[in-house]
Amino acid sequence: MKIVVCAKCVPDGRARLDPDTGRLDRSGAMEVNRFDLYAVEEALRIKEGPGAEVVVVTVGPEPAAEALRTPLALGADRAVLVRDDLAVGSDLLGTARLLAAAVQRERADLVLFGQQTSDGGGAVLWSAVAEMLQVPWVSQVTALELTGGGIRVTRQTEVGDDDVEAPLPAAVAVTDAINELRYASLKGKMAAGKKPLEVVGVADLGLEASAVGDAGARTEVLGMTPPPERSGGVRVEDADAAPGAVVDFLVARGLA
């Protein structure tokens, strides 16, 4: 059994937009998106139970390589960084093509995603990747178990939970409710430096340059504007005065 976790590396700390391009500034140090660590954790639990090889795949710039040491320290076996100047400026479809090609190359039985990114990614990536791979996919998953040759998951929706079964290979996007994250041990951190971390390019994945990056993008960023302020927002920072200020505010608006 081979599990590929598709992780996104994001700028560590607070995300920044490049004011010139309107895209995320990815030049600084990076870390694995926290929500993707739940996917890593779920893969590690399968590895430690029934057994599996766990490979973490990401698309990103050079600093993402260092960020990939975190899932390796946690227990993943290998990591693959798709890094190529041709991939810069990829939109959803370009990113999905890169990930789908990297997953295909690994012949994964199970592809895991985290549910959200902390830097503005939508919940639309995994279904695009799954469609390209022609595998079934389930999102918002809060529980996952292996059955004979397939999986059984719980999907949380707006109106409740669905129990869903799928054959393998399949793609699953997990939420942060699925497990509790572990911390890397000192031994794990030391081992991470020796684990294989492969850097591949667009050509290695058998993709045309025109399919990815700015050339392959079907959407574009046109500009940025500050959002309309909520009019008349009042700020109170004095803790002693705050209770009175709240009550006065409510009374003035006829709310108390």
Added chain:
Amino acid sequence: MKVLVFLEHRGGAVDRGALGVLAKAVALGADVDGVLVGGPAVSALAPVAGRHGAAVVHVAEGDAFEPPLPRPRVDILAQLVRAGGYDTVALSNSVLAADVAGALAARLDAGLNWDLVDVVVRGGALVGSRPALADSVLVEVGWRSAPRLALFRTGAFEPVETGGAGEVRAVTLEADRGGDALRVVGQHAARDDEGPPLESADVVVTAGMGLGGPEHLVLAEELAAVLGGVVGATRAVVYAGWAPHAAQIGQTGKTVAPRLYVALGVSGAVQHKVGMQRAQTVVAVNSDPRAPIFEVSDLAVVADVHTVVPRVVELLRARAGS
């Protein structure tokens, strides 16, 4: 411009968000059709879509479409776009709609912009706006080719009745793609029998992780009681087991539009804000001065909830008693 709107439905009603997207498409001056995909009774919802602006309501109904799974919906939408000359597909966000949108983009090799809060026609081109960085900026986005896919933030637009009739057209899948490999083997409705209804509440007091523990939920309960309101919770609070799922406000919970919304120890993640952005007045108490909830607050109180809230309750009780 010819727009196809994905009409999601739950519990025998078309999603309000989808009706809102219909209204937006009509307001842009586009030719607007809708598509309903569902079990054997789904065609009964077509008149509602017609009344809200869909000139044609495509209906794909049958047992195969009953489970709320994305792939059969992608099949139907792709077929309609290819045959019907639609240059734009618009969806209101949900768990299902996001899954449909991503796969449809891959299937049609179409550009997808998501989390849009508005869209305008500028110089003949469609321009969307998407909040970024905890909603601190609006990014303007465009499409380089048709068909264009637009996934809107839940509740971005209010539904508007146009009084149209909506011509119903039955759709069947032309090519059997082998069905969906997924099977829904069980469904459990979220428990809605706990506590008074949030959606219709005049005042909502929401508990966030900033309360520090389930024992502090009493702060939200006491404030709600004195304001005549109902207690809500963030997703994190529900996942931590401090509050039932029925209390959850946000993306995978409820959408509320009360007269007064009080957020206690709520950071204000985008996924939460989509559930409360239509509140008339927002008061937030959080010790983190950079909490995104303050960006949508009419009164932002940067202080510890544990010291401020008991005193507010005391003052309000004294007022009520006097």
